[in-house]
Amino acid sequence: MEANLILQNVLSPPILFFFLGTIAVLLRSDLEIPAPLPKLFSLYLLLAIGFKGGIELEKSGFTGGVIPTVGAAILMSLVIPLICFIILRLKFDVFNSAAIAAAYGSISAVTFITAESFLESQSIHFDGFMVAALALMESPAIIVGLLLVKIAAPKNRPHRKPMKLGSILHESMLNGSVYLLLGSLLIGFLTATNNPAGVEKMQPFTGKLFYGAECFFLLDMGIVAAQRLPRLRKAGSFLICFAVLMPIFNAFLGVLMAKALSLGPGNALLFVVLCASASYLAVPAAMRMTVPEAKSSYYISTTLGLTFPFNIIVGIPIYMSLVNKLIPTVS
Amino acid sequence: MEANLILQNVLSPPILFFFLGTIAVLLRSDLEIPAPLPKLFSLYLLLAIGFKGGIELEKSGFTGGVIPTVGAAILMSLVIPLICFIILRLKFDVFNSAAIAAAYGSISAVTFITAESFLESQSIHFDGFMVAALALMESPAIIVGLLLVKIAAPKNRPHRKPMKLGSILHESMLNGSVYLLLGSLLIGFLTATNNPAGVEKMQPFTGKLFYGAECFFLLDMGIVAAQRLPRLRKAGSFLICFAVLMPIFNAFLGVLMAKALSLGPGNALLFVVLCASASYLAVPAAMRMTVPEAKSSYYISTTLGLTFPFNIIVGIPIYMSLVNKLIPTVS
Amino acid sequence: MEANLILQNVLSPPILFFFLGTIAVLLRSDLEIPAPLPKLFSLYLLLAIGFKGGIELEKSGFTGGVIPTVGAAILMSLVIPLICFIILRLKFDVFNSAAIAAAYGSISAVTFITAESFLESQSIHFDGFMVAALALMESPAIIVGLLLVKIAAPKNRPHRKPMKLGSILHESMLNGSVYLLLGSLLIGFLTATNNPAGVEKMQPFTGKLFYGAECFFLLDMGIVAAQRLPRLRKAGSFLICFAVLMPIFNAFLGVLMAKALSLGPGNALLFVVLCASASYLAVPAAMRMTVPEAKSSYYISTTLGLTFPFNIIVGIPIYMSLVNKLIPTVS
Amino acid sequence: MKRLDLIFSERELDAVLTALENAKAPGYTVMKHATGRGPERVVTEDMEFTGFGSNAHVIVFCEQEIIDQIRENIKSTLSYYGGVAYVSEAIPL
Amino acid sequence: MKRLDLIFSERELDAVLTALENAKAPGYTVMKHATGRGPERVVTEDMEFTGFGSNAHVIVFCEQEIIDQIRENIKSTLSYYGGVAYVSEAIPL
């Protein structure tokens, strides 16, 4: 059954376009999506998932599982980096361990989107408020990463600017992608509350176009991920194992938490995917500026070159069957 | 009632995204829409409003109020810069006065679009030929500005190329945005006349997508406007007052003219908005090349940093209630 | 009747936008679509025609005329460069002759798209598998061009890297645009086979948006073609005649072949257009890298400055009436 | 050999390139989308956001004689519309 | 006259431009979207794909005194976040 789910997932247009990008690099085709076009798609996707999430949030309201689920998601983004940090310290210094840990505590919006598309293709219901969880898991992970650096490594940093709590918060909360996601969520919510016609008029842009734009962006992600892959080899086998096993471990944590929250299968999968995915955008951007001692090739080649492809290709279907096994659905 | 209109306007997605961009700058988020992506959206919006206007123009034909309204609009774009010039000369030299005056005589396409969206949300009818007025108000204002420089300041310009009438006309008529708008209007008209199926096939691109693209562009405009704001402070309180009071004054002129033309409330609002808005694209581009003596920070920070936000946030609803008060609707 | 078809073609939005771009350059307007925005549209168009072609290919299957038609198309892309080469050698050296010949053996995707739009506007049926022909005609022409250089000019190339068969194949098959087109075709096919819901969800992006994006891209093509035109004058009258007469000659070859294959009028027109059109993207990119001795201004100004506009403006309707005359339809 | 750096409004690009061609420059490289600030005008950055008003940076490697010829044609353009031009030494690799 | 080339993370652009203004630089030119590699960090190329993390290349033509003033303000930024700064000779055309 897992194999079947994996096959179905692999044969969906987004994943096929991801492969197309990957193979282009492997075959050394000169296919390229020049900057800043990928930025256009990433901004668009953030705006659209935020806006759609806001609309759904208005529909569901703040009743039921919303607050506990979002709270649990934030908790996971605080706990996961700590676990990762302990494991990574076996091999790496404080700076690199903290930076990689923060990336794995945070999330990947594109993995989330791919999981949503997967659920839609399986006609499994999920709630819009999960986008809020998505948006709120990025900052805590960054904060934990920076605090770990502040606590564990104050003396090793010669000639460095002192890191202030204010700037840690700033870096973590006002990061462009976090900001756009949260802002669009709020706008979607406000529009749905006050201006139903506005929701209707946004629909062709944020709704209809989404799937195609996702495919286009995944084509680029395939190119970018494949370009990062060779560097992973340099990073060594410890990191390679980490990049595959850690998401699976985090997924387990996520399933247990989802069970505790008694989430439905759709929300449970999204929750698990949030735990299992790692950030290759917001967190690396923040780490590069605040922990310049960490090697960006470590935290980017693992998250983008391995964890991301693993999650979208085989991870999502595996997590789905895990959810199906551990969380009994009321029939 | 005005407060209510303002609130409704402020809670529409385009304005909310404008705020999102503004706040991003104020909070020093690193949200950025890198060049040339904003250009993509501005080209798209010009093409789409032109095309849609052409289709509407074909529907309404050249009967009724079309010719007088467009003529009056051109007249306004000739008169307003003269008034502005006289006021600005109290404080500024000929070059700066002429450049700023030209900007206020001209129009802002995005303000116009926002007003259209506002009317649609209020279910108030307006005519497509107003786009023709929009397209035709840009060039005259530029011409007046350049003639003012030519007449009032020939001797102060050492080592300058003589300004020829030909190049003034060229600069004003063949400016990229004027050209694209007029060209798309013509294409829309020709397509509607000869090729109704073509109109249908363009609809998803120029029609359905428009509102979302407008939101995306306004997000960028919010960023850009907020970045210009601090420079306005340097420009001094005279210009700050000018940037808010002049649009209101021009709106009054516009309402009177709309009354004289007995326009319906929708067309009247658009007419007023054309008068009240100021150009931050075509005119500055033309002025930079032809009146390099003028400080671009003056004409850009006023039009973009203050007049534009003022108009789209509170101006449009205020002008609407002005129209409602002064122009009685046949019930 | 031809005049009528030409007029109908000329009054369609894509061609009108092409004119708008051309006239912008002639009038020296500063309208510009800055890089890399045109690349966005060219990538999008390739992805969309590939994907749509794959879906149609799945519908039609590989029965009937598919294999012979695609085979004949590949044959044309091998034969046409040889004929062109012989003619061009009257005036040019081996390098330039081979490069130009390869361009004319290959195809122009935008010409093909324009022909499809033309057929749709005339409600004439055509098959999706023609896209496969389109995708498969690019590489053989490049290979012939490079082999011609290898055979006819080995000794004249001092200090040059030896050209290996492997790199010839690589250059011809893994060229970005060929790769994206073939890849999207395959993805479309796989999606249609396994995932009908995926086809549905892609439709707003690859289907509905297509016509508008085509118009936008043709606006840019108009600008680019008009910029190349003056250089054509420098290239001399031989090349100018070649750029108009060769497509007509190739169209004749194409019509005869289409008759032999007993294609329907829609497929026949597309087949003819593939023969008549010349590449200004993939082939020039490949030639620049592998035959640096050839003057790119020759092969680009002919294909882009003259053959492309000729084909989309008057060529397509002329070829249509040729098809109508020579291939009797079963009524 | 010399290296010439020209920075000016993109709008003047055609005029400058023609001047380079007329001076028989052996080649040149153009980089668009540069922004900046000059001594008098806070111009370009203000307008980059719409694609209007950004600068072009042109690099020319050439002999001194050609520099001399470029100078005349280009100076008037730069003095009117703004922009800078500097020459430095460069040796072919 | 001198030519100063600064290459550093785009994120630091505001800080660097302010430093230039404070040093009374007569003007500057900014080119964004530069990528690259430094001695320690394989940073920028890795992150260009999302628009985060690319470099800015800033060129300043100015007198030696201004260079001296720029040095102090800028060195700390560059040493913390990475980046390079080089000075060469340039003569106005």
Add this chain to the structure above:
Amino acid sequence: MKRLDLIFSERELDAVLTALENAKAPGYTVMKHATGRGPERVVTEDMEFTGFGSNAHVIVFCEQEIIDQIRENIKSTLSYYGGVAYVSEAIPL
């Protein structure tokens, strides 16, 4: 210290960067999307419109020895596909 400017087709970027790495260049900066014209070929500008065929401008600040090592690897690439390479003086700020 020296400054090396390399301008060549973007397609050759990987080859050139590998050559720089092999020569142990301490770092480099890459600017894409440059267009231009060379002595023989009116190449690049013709093709920029599709994103194919534009140039890359690579800047390397390094010691003379490294320049010497870069020279050999890079010259063949540049002579075949076109492009220019110039060296000038540069002093760290």
